[in-house]
Amino acid sequence: MSSHGIRDRVAIVGMGCTPFGEHWTRSADDLLVDAVGEAVTSAGITIDDIDAFWFGTQASGVSGLTLSRALRLPHKPVTRVENMCATGSEALRNACYAVASGAYDVAMAVGVEKLKDSGMSGLSGTAIPGAGDDSRGEVTAPANFSLLAPAYAAKYGLAEEELKDVITRIAWKNHVNGARNPRAQFRKEVPLERIRSAPIVAGMLGVFDCSGVSDGSAAAIVVRAEDAYKYTDRPIFVKALSFVAGPADGLLDPEYDFTTFPEVVASAQEAYRQAGVTDPRAELALAEVHDCFTPTELVLMEDLGFAERGQAWKDVTSGSFDLDGSLPVNPDGGLKAFGHPIGASGLRMMFEAWLQLRGEAPAERTVKSVAEGRSLALTHNLGGGPGECVSFVSIVGSELSA
Amino acid sequence: MAGLIAYGAHVPYHRLARADVAATLGTPPGRGTRAVAGYDEDTTSMAVEAARVALARDCLRPRIGQLFLATAAPAYLDKTNATAVHAALRLDEHVLAVDMAGSVRSGLGALVTAARSAVPTLTVLSDLRTGLPGGSDEVAGGDGAAAFVFGGHRNGAPVLAELLAHDTVSDEILDRWRLPGAPASRAWEERFAEEIYVSLADKALTAALDQAGLDRGAIDHLIVSGLHARACATVRRTAGARPEAAVPDLTGVIGNAGTAQPGLLLADVLDRAKPGEVIALVVLGDGAGVVLLRTTDALPAHRSTRPVAAQITAGSAPMPYATYLSWRGLLDREPPRRPDPEPPYAPPAHRRTAWKYGFVASRCEKCGTRHLPPDRVCTSCRSVDAMTDEPMEHVRGTVATFTVDRLAHTPSPPMLVVVVDYDGGGRFRCQLTDATEADAVIGARVEMTFRRTVTASGIHNYFWKARPVRTGETGDETEETHG
Numbered sequence: 001m002s003s004h005g006i007r008d009r010v011a012i013v014g015m016g017c018t019p020f021g022e023h024w025t026r027s028a029d030d031l032l033v034d035a036v037g038e039a040v041t042s043a044g045i046t047i048d049d050i051d052a053f054w055f056g057t058q059a060s061g062v063s064g065l066t067l068s069r070a071l072r073l074p075h076k077p078v079t080r081v082e083n084m085c086a087t088g089s090e091a092l093r094n095a096c097y098a099v100a101s102g103a104y105d106v107a108m109a110v111g112v113e114k115l116k117d118s119g120m121s122g123l124s125g126t127a128i129p130g131a132g133d134d135s136r137g138e139v140t141a142p143a144n145f146s147l148l149a150p151a152y153a154a155k156y157g158l159a160e161e162e163l164k165d166v167i168t169r170i171a172w173k174n175h176v177n178g179a180r181n182p183r184a185q186f187r188k189e190v191p192l193e194r195i196r197s198a199p200i201v202a203g204m205l206g207v208f209d210c211s212g213v214s215d216g217s218a219a220a221i222v223v224r225a226e227d228a229y230k231y232t233d234r235p236i237f238v239k240a241l242s243f244v245a246g247p248a249d250g251l252l253d254p255e256y257d258f259t260t261f262p263e264v265v266a267s268a269q270e271a272y273r274q275a276g277v278t279d280p281r282a283e284l285a286l287a288e289v290h291d292c293f294t295p296t297e298l299v300l301m302e303d304l305g306f307a308e309r310g311q312a313w314k315d316v317t318s319g320s321f322d323l324d325g326s327l328p329v330n331p332d333g334g335l336k337a338f339g340h341p342i343g344a345s346g347l348r349m350m351f352e353a354w355l356q357l358r359g360e361a362p363a364e365r366t367v368k369s370v371a372e373g374r375s376l377a378l379t380h381n382l383g384g385g386p387g388e389c390v391s392f393v394s395i396v397g398s399e400l401s402a
Numbered sequence: 403m404a405g406l407i408a409y410g411a412h413v414p415y416h417r418l419a420r421a422d423v424a425a426t427l428g429t430p431p432g433r434g435t436r437a438v439a440g441y442d443e444d445t446t447s448m449a450v451e452a453a454r455v456a457l458a459r460d461c462l463r464p465r466i467g468q469l470f471l472a473t474a475a476p477a478y479l480d481k482t483n484a485t486a487v488h489a490a491l492r493l494d495e496h497v498l499a500v501d502m503a504g505s506v507r508s509g510l511g512a513l514v515t516a517a518r519s520a521v522p523t524l525t526v527l528s529d530l531r532t533g534l535p536g537g538s539d540e541v542a543g544g545d546g547a548a549a550f551v552f553g554g555h556r557n558g559a560p561v562l563a564e565l566l567a568h569d570t571v572s573d574e575i576l577d578r579w580r581l582p583g584a585p586a587s588r589a590w591e592e593r594f595a596e597e598i599y600v601s602l603a604d605k606a607l608t609a610a611l612d613q614a615g616l617d618r619g620a621i622d623h624l625i626v627s628g629l630h631a632r633a634c635a636t637v638r639r640t641a642g643a644r645p646e647a648a649v650p651d652l653t654g655v656i657g658n659a660g661t662a663q664p665g666l667l668l669a670d671v672l673d674r675a676k677p678g679e680v681i682a683l684v685v686l687g688d689g690a691g692v693v694l695l696r697t698t699d700a701l702p703a704h705r706s707t708r709p710v711a712a713q714i715t716a717g718s719a720p721m722p723y724a725t726y727l728s729w730r731g732l733l734d735r736e737p738p739r740r741p742d743p744e745p746p747y748a749p750p751a752h753r754r755t756a757w758k759y760g761f762v763a764s765r766c767e768k769c770g771t772r773h774l775p776p777d778r779v780c781t782s783c784r785s786v787d788a789m790t791d792e793p794m795e796h797v798r799g800t801v802a803t804f805t806v807d808r809l810a811h812t813p814s815p816p817m818l819v820v821v822v823d824y825d826g827g828g829r830f831r832c833q834l835t836d837a838t839e840a841d842a843v844i845g846a847r848v849e850m851t852f853r854r855t856v857t858a859s860g861i862h863n864y865f866w867k868a869r870p871v872r873t874g875e876t877g878d879e880t881e882e883t884h885g
Contacts, residue, residue, distance in 0.1 A: 120740055136775065137831040139819050140740075143807030147821060151803040154844050202816075203805035249781040251831050252773055254823040258803045 003242075005274030006100040008400050011228035011235035012220050014043025017351040020216035020339030021185040028060045028114040028217075029070035035217035035344075036071060036110060043221045043231045047071060050221065051104035053078040056091035056111040057343035067110060084383025085292065086243070087111060088218065088346030089392035093241045095222045105223065111348075112217040113341035137251075139202075142210050144385035145293040146203030151258035152295065156310040164204055166313040167294035168196045171208045173322050174291060174330050178337020180323075180365035185212040185339030209294040214339030218347035220354075225400065234358040239376065240274035240395040242267040250387020263391040264303035264382060271393035272305070276401070277376065280305045281327050284395075285374035286356055286367045288349035290382045291334040301329070304380060304393070328367040331356065346381040346392060353377035357398040375399045405561040406695060407522070408462055408551040410455025410706045411669035412448050413656055413713035414439045415836035415869075419720035420541045426723045427536040435720055436657030439530050439545035441729040441813040442835055442853040445473040446483045447864065449528040450490040450852040452547035452665075454795065456524070457491060458707045462551060462559055466491075467521030468498040472512035474661045475530045476503040477854070477862055479582075486864060487526060489759035490852050492793060506578075506629055509661040510570065510685040513550065513693060517565050522553030527665035531657065532730050533586040540586075542631065544657020548665025560700035563672065563681065567613035569606045570691040573598065578629055578687075585732075592632050599633035600640065602690035607641060607682065610692040618642035622679035623671045625649045627664035628686030637684060655714055670710035677701055716872045718836070729813065743811045745858035756791065761850060761866045763828060764789035772828030792828075798849045798871060799824040804834070804842040813856065818842045822868050835867040847871040 016038025018031050040047055055067040055078055064078030083090040088111030095109040153163040172192050178184035190208060198206035221231075228235035246263035250256035268280075277283050289304065291297035301312035306327055307320075315321065321329035332338050332352040335345060355361040356370060357377055381392045416439070420432025439448060449471055457463055469491075471484035488499035502508035502515075509527040516525035528547035533539025553559065577595035580587035603626070611617065621643040626634045631653070638648045649671055651658070659666055664685045671681055675697045683693040727733035746758075756762040757775050764776035767790055771782040774794065779786050799822040810817040818834035820842060834842055835853060848868035855863045 118741075137819070137833070139805070139807050139817070139831070140809040142809060143805045143817070143819055146805040147803045147819075150805075150844055154803075200806075201809055202807045247781060251821070252777075252781050252829050253771075254802065254827065254829045256829075258821070 003270060005240055006096065007239050007274055008225050008237050009100045010096045010222050011225045011237045012350070012354060012396070013223050013228050013231035013235050014039045014045070014221035015219065015351050015354045016042065017183060017218040017348055018216050019183040020212070020214040020341055020344070020348065022116050023215040024116065026215070028112050031114070031215060031217035032067060032070045032110060032112050035112070035219040036108070039108065039219040039221050045106070045221070045231065047073070050076070050106050050108045052076065052098055052107045054081055054091040054094040054098070054107065054109045055079065056081050056087035056109070057113055058082055058084060058087050060112055060114045060343065083390050085290065085340070085342050086346055086381045086383040086390050086392045087343040088348065089379070089381040089394065090243065090346070092220055092347060092350060092394070093243055093392065095220070096238055096241055099222045099224055105227070107222045108219060109222065109347060110217065110219040111344040111346065113343040114215045115213050115341055116215050141385070142205050142293055143202035145296050146205045147258050147386050148295040148299055149204040152299065155257060155259050156313070158313065160204060163313070164196060166298060166316050167204070167209055168192055169316055170291065170294040170297045171195045171336055174334040174336035177323055177331050177365055178333025180362060181333050181338060182362070184333040184337050185214045186333070186337045205293055211292045211335035212337065212339035214341050216339060216341035216344045216348065218344045218351050220347055220350055234398065236354055236357050236396045236398055237400055238394065239397050240271040240393070242271035242274060242394070243390070243392045245390045246388065248388040256387055258386050260299060261303050261382065261386065261389055261391060263389050264300060264380065264393070267391040267393045268304045268380070271395050275376070275395040277395060280378065283374065284327060284376050284378050285369040286328045286331055286353070287378040287380065288332065288334070288352050289329055289380040291330055291336050292340060294336070297329070297334070300380060304378070323365055323367065328369065331361070331365050331367055346379065349379035349381060350394070350396070353379055353396050357396070404554050405552065405564040406550055407553050407559045407561055408456045408459065408704070409549065409562070409669050409672055410452050410458070410708065411546065411548040411666050411710045411713065412451035412455065413437050413546050413666070413710060413717070414443060414448065415716070415718050416440055417717045417720050418723065418726045422720060422723045423536060423541055429536050432541050434654035436541065437544045437546055437659070437717065438721065438726055438729070440835060440853070442855060442867065443545070444477045444854045444862065445475050445528040445530050445547070446477045446486050447852050447854050448530070448545065448547035449473070449487045449526040449549070452528065452549040453487060453491055453524060453526050454852070455706055455708045456549035456551055463491065463493060465522045465553065465559065466493055466497055466524045466551065468519065468523050469493065470500060470502050470512040470515060470523065470525045471528065472502040472508040472525065472661055473528045474504060474506045474508065476501060486759060489755050490864070492756070492760040492762065505688065506660045507687040507689070509664055510687070510691040513664070514568050514570060514691060516550065516552040517568055517693060519552065522551060524549060524551050527662040529659050529661035531660050535727065535732060537586060542653060542658055544653070544659040546656065546659040546662045546666050548662055548669045550665065560704065561698055562701045562704050563695040563697045566616070566680070566694040566696050567610040568691070568693045569609035569613070570689060571602050571606050572689040573602055575688060592630070595630055596633045596636060599628070599630055599686045599690065600636050603637045603641065603684050603686060606690040606692040607684060610694050614694050616680065616694070619644060620680050621647050621682045623647055623649050623675060623681045624684070625664065625667045625671060625681065626684045626686070627651070627667055629658065629660060630686055631658070633686055637686065641684070643682065666710060669706060672697070672701065673705055673709040673711060675701065725814070738809060738811055738815070740809060740811050743856045743858040745861040746863045758865060760793065761795045763792045763794045765792040770827070772824065772826070774828050774830040794824065794828070795850055797824045797826060798847060799868070801842070801844055801846040801848060802829065803844060806839055806842060811856070820848065820868055822848055833867040834869065836869040841870045
């Protein structure tokens with residue numbers, strides 16, 4: 001048994017993405033209609049041209065009917081997928097495989113989430129009838145990811161105040177990027193001191209260390225690579241799709257030290273193998289990563305191979321991952337500033353790769369690495385938390401391999 | 403020889419200063435402090451904590467034949483509360499577990515019933531005293547629990563105090579009462595019952611001493627317990643025991659824990675009594691009762707691992723009165739903007755009783771990896787169904803990482819969360835209780851405590867939390883008796 005990638009076998013030829021934010025006047029259906037509409041327009045097709053749909057949402061609907069009803073799809077296959085915050089990426093992966101298998105010519109991946117109707121702070125989660133008895137020690141999402149901070153500081157000898165400076169800078173950077181993104185939830189730069197002194201939510205994390213709770217939808221149209229130029233002059237080709245669900249043993253195993261996501265390491269290595277990438281920091285033009293909370297982005301820089309173990313905080317501080325850094329990370333603002341409607345986020349990341357690799361990102365946040373000849377983008381999307389997560393890594397490129 | 407073979411007490415960590423009540427409400431200043439059950443404690447969870455101390459020697463558990471839980475503040479009606487205690491203690495399923503609930507006198511009833519029983523009996527006295535804000539019941543009351551095992555001598559379980567005699571008199575007297583559901587009890591004019599109680603105590607004490615063939619001068623420790631403070635003081639003064647035998651009632655530091663008070667006072671005496679001393683426990687309430695005990699040579703070697711005095715010393719700095727009021731449900735505060743807490747679901751809770759109540763993990767027979775919660779598939783070698791039970795309640799651990807969750811639903815925000823790595827293997831993430839944010843640090847030593855985590859949809863959720871290992875409490879029993 002082995003994993004066979006589908007490098008260069010499928011391409012994305014159309015994408016759509018709504019603005020993310022507080023859509024008080026619009027429903028999940030409205031958002032789906034908008035994102036799907038933009039995607040089909042960008043591919044120059046109609047909805048009837050799409051053969052099959054993979055629809056991702058965590059809690060804003062169940063079954064394929066949520067999509068088929070909203071779009072009044074006439075008797076098409078629609079599969080709802082869910083993998084926590086990686087739901088959008090899971091939808092994309094399935095759509096890609098469906099086309100690569102030859103089963104369909106044109107597939108669509110759509111993700112949506114409507115979080116702001118709940119009236120809750122943060123993620124309201126889903127009503128999974130689990131043990132319901134506190135015997136797993138459940139905590140809120142910010143508290144869960146905040147567990148990384150003291151562990152990282154202790155392991156690498158940073159004072160907690162120093163680490164606070166590092167994560168503050170991550171939030172600052174993503175707000176700078178988001179301010180240049182008309183679709184982002186938060187479009188203002190935020191001074192470092194304001195981020196640093198914001199009210200604390202959990203552990204070391206203030207409100208600015210947390211991703212935006214938002215509504216939104218994003219969609220992608222996938223076709224066989226050889227058909228791609230029928231739809232667009234600038235398709236992006238799928239180089240790697242790597243998804244893992246971990247054994248969820250980090251909360252059981254004292255050897256897990258809360259300074260890494262082993263699931264991310266595994267999925268990244270597999271993605272680099274599929275895509276033939278050996279030096280991601282040098283080869284990638286940009287990376288969109290799952291910065292649900294600022295310490296997550298810090299740890300991801302090491303897990304994805306962008307920084308040496310224990311060194312990412314230095315790279316963050318020196319600006320390596322800034323918009324004008326050696327490897328821009330989250331040039332669209334990330335979950336932090338773009339917002340995080342669970343089921344849509346993975347596809348939103350891909351939307352940024354789509355814009356940047358096609359040269360369509362607004363000039364003020366266009367990464368210069370593309371003009372310098374890099375043609376690969378990475379998206380990383382995870383669900384769960386430290387010790388227990390699912391992780392997705394994709395690599396896409398604007399050129400077919402020689 | 404029949405008698406007491408084990409005992410233990412639980413004094414909650416928190417304290418309320420009476421002066422703070424007075425300052426808040428503008429009432430005349432009070433003195434001293436009272437013990438306050440945590441927001442995550444009730445009479446059931448406190449009973450478990452006291453019984454865990456009493457049963458610190460694991461050899462006792464298989465011997466227990468029946469369990470009585472006495473309380474005037476039962477966590478549930480209709481449903482037995484003693485069964486939760488039974489489950490948390492991992493007692494054999496054939497052990498009778500029943501409540502003696504409703505009246506403060508049930509504490510005396512449970513003690514006497516246990517002392518009379520033919521089978522080794524665990525009796526737990528637990529109470530949580532609440533009154534209306536500023537009332538004497540609130541400021542004089544206290545919370546706590548005490549547990550006693552009565553039985554005969556067997557290997558490894560020597561009698562610590564021989565039962566010499568007991569007597570009870572019953573009297574229907576309207577000196578204190580509470581309608582079910584009422585927030586506080588009511589009392590008749592204090593002077594009314596005083597004379598009656600003094601006379602009833604004399605009758606019971608006389609009868610018990612006669613049975614034992616002792617006179618009042620033989621009493622080395624005279625404990626007088628009851629909610630009628632004035633009557634108790636008079637009995638203490640006029641019972642005819644030597645003046646130095648009168649035992650202080652601890653009300654000044656932890657308050658009067660009602661049903662549990664005779665137990666807490668008896669435990670405190672047992673913590674320091676010498677061998678061969680006579681203890682007279684006099685309990686007033688709807689009559690009077692007397693239990694006469696004589697300590698044995700075995701007592702010094704088998705005292706409680708958590709003396710009452712040490713628990714009093716290890717208590718918190720006084721908490722704000724407003725916090726006390728909100729914990730007791732007397733001050734309704736704005737909840738977080740989060741989904742309401744989930745109640746436990748009956749079937750999964752029942753399937754996992756050993757874990758949820760007993761904190762029983764599993765250990766892989768193939769590779770030795772410990773799993774909390776217990777699993778069927780080993781996280782290390784992935785062997786399937788090759789696990790043995792591994793009780794974890796006594797195992798201490800070290801904090802691997804932590805957080806302070808300011809968003810989580812908790813009756814006392816913020817929620818402290820720690821990832822605990824246990825001595826001997828295994829990890830679990832849980833709440834940290836009886837602690838402040840300063841206690842949540844990497845490397846902190848913690849031990850487990852049984853708590854009521856939340857009440858949702860009218861259902862109490864019981865589970866284990868970690869608490870700091872505090873100096874002032876004796877016994878790192880982990881290594882010696884539980885290895």
